[in-house]
Amino acid sequence: MDKYILAEANGRVIPERDVIFGISGMAKEMAQxxxxxxxxxxxxxxxLDDxxxxxxLSSVVKAISRLKPEDYADYAPIGGLPSFQEATIKDVFGSYSVKGFTRAIATPGGSGAIRNTIVNYSKQGDGILTTDWFWGPYHTIAQEHGRTIETFTLFTENNTFNFDAFKEKLAFLIEKQEKVVILLNTPAHNPTGFTVSDDEWDKIIKIMEDGVKDKGSIILFVDCAYLDYAVDPILVRRFLQKLDGLNERILTVIGYSMSKGYTLYGMRGGAMICLSKSLEVAEEFKKVSEQSCRGTWSNCTRAAQVLLSNVHKDEKLMKEIQEERASFRTILLSRGEAFEEEAEKAGLTTTPYSGGFFISVPCDNSNKVADALMEEGVFIVPMAKGLRIAVSSLSVEKLKKMPGIIKKAIGKVNK
Ligand SMILES: Cc1ncc(COP(=O)(O)O)c(C=O)c1O
Incomplete structure (x- = not known):
């Protein structure tokens, strides 16, 4: 029998290897x-620590240790526990009281929220719009559901948001398919570390409103996986107020994740939160999202939901988590800054880091450069537009040594 005949014959994609896990495996082998x-x-x-x-987060571990057997053994409601839904909205919006209609539905991590948004707000064959630097699974999720990823150039030459590119691609897709799902990962974008500024948000909103003035609609999915690892996680939330009150042709969906903010990657706590001026749109969102949950993973991990609900009822514990998380954030930011500083000294161009787990280095022939770097013991992920470096997993000491090595490898490959 041929190697791949059963699933491939049905048009399924059979990936050869997962690039990231493959490279990471080689790094572990070499370390041994x-x-x-x-x-x-x-x-x-x-x-990771140094x-x-x-x-x-030890404060989160404390909250886990307080869970009762029924908190993790029992099913959760399909759309999540009401106390969890409420807590996710509070986590995202902070002290801001939302004027529009919000509904939260539990999903397995932010990934589930991306999946449900794509499936419910686009049709088979549609293009899903995102930035040209993007998290690989966007493509996988779109592909799984018969959609494609369409990109616009994220940065201008000055490393600011490229409004012209955004406007052009958005207009093209509205003309072609009327409804457009936009995936925008901010703050602290994976893989660049970029955060859309408040001024940039104003212009993005204007472009979206102008774009749907005569026809079409936009579903803006704001992927907030790294919300608590932005340089200033309180101030950075101000953009959410700008999204409150947009016209009814624009639906905002926020992707919420407990993976990073609570360091509970494997517990699969997440949610999709809608924000709309229209009650009907919000109600439809709730119903269609629950239908999607039922038809894919059923309900989500109850333990994560009870945990978040409990934390929100316990001011002292919440404060502990926030303080401990702030210390994690400080470590992360100092790593990103160390890499940026050394890169500047080495004459290596980077993407504009302002928080999060990653920074990138634009370059040609990234696959070849990544291969050359492996010979030097440097294992980083090649992407279409360059190299992604997880500052989350390296010490300041190592990050300081890397720009020089990367600069040399790029020079050698692209001479
Ligand atoms: C950009 C981005 N979005 C969403 C996620 C979703 O993560 P999870 O499904 O673990 O919440 C991740 C995780 O790495 C991510 O990097």
């Missing part, structure tokens, strides 16, 4: 053979 200090493993999208161990 040659010692950890010789290896720079910048592939891991989790927060010795490479997972950093877990």
């Amino acid at each position: 053979k040659e010692g950890k200090d010789k290896v720079f493993n910048g592939t891991v999208g989790s927060l 010795d490479g161990n997972l950093m877990i």
Whole structure:
């Protein structure tokens, strides 16, 4: 029998290997053979300490230890526990009291929210709009559901948001398919570390409103996976107020995730939260999202939902989590800044880092550069537009050494 005949014959995509896990595996192998200090493993999208161990919020562990058996053994309602839904809205909007209609539905991580948004707000064959630097699974999720990813150039030459590119691609898609789902990962974008500024948000909103003035509609999915790892996580939330009150042709859906903010990557706590001026749109969102949950994963992990509900009822514990998370954020930001500083000294161009787990280096032939870097013990992920470095998984000491090595490898490959 041919190697791939059963699923492939049905038109399913059979991937050869997962690039990130493949490279990470090679890094681990080399670390075992040659010692950890010789290896720079910048592939891991989790927060690791300087010795490479997972950093877990001890305040969250405390909350887990308080869970009762029925908190993790029982089913959760299809759309999530009401107390969880409320807590996710509070986590996202902070002290701001929303004027529009919001509904939250539990999803397995932010990934589930992306999946449900794509499936419910676009049709088979549609293009889903995102930035040209983007998190790979956007493509996988779109492909799984018969959609494609359409991109616009994220940065101008000055590393600011490229409004012209956005406007042009949005207009093209509205003309072609009327309804457009936009995936915008901000703040602290994966893979660049870029955060859309308040002024940039004003212009983005204007472009969207003008874009749907005569026809079409926009579903703006704001992927907030790294919301608590922006430079200033309180001020950064101001953009959400700008999205409150947009015209009815624009529906905002916020992708909420407990993976990073609560260091609970494996617990699959997440939600999709809508924000609309229209009660009907919000009600439809709730019903269609619940239908999607029922038809895919059924309900989500109850433990994550009870945990978040409990934390929101316990001011002292919430404060502890916020303080501990702030210390994690400080570590992360100092790593990003260390890399940026050394890159500048080495004459290496980077994307504009302002928080989050990643920074990138634009370059040609990224696959070849990544291969050359592996020979030097540097393991980073090649992307279409350059190299992604997980500052979340490397010490300041290692990050300071990397720009020079990367600069040399780029020069060697692209001479
Ligand atoms: C940009 C982005 N969006 C969403 C997610 C979703 O993560 P999860 O499904 O674990 O919440 C991630 C995780 O790495 C991410 O990097």
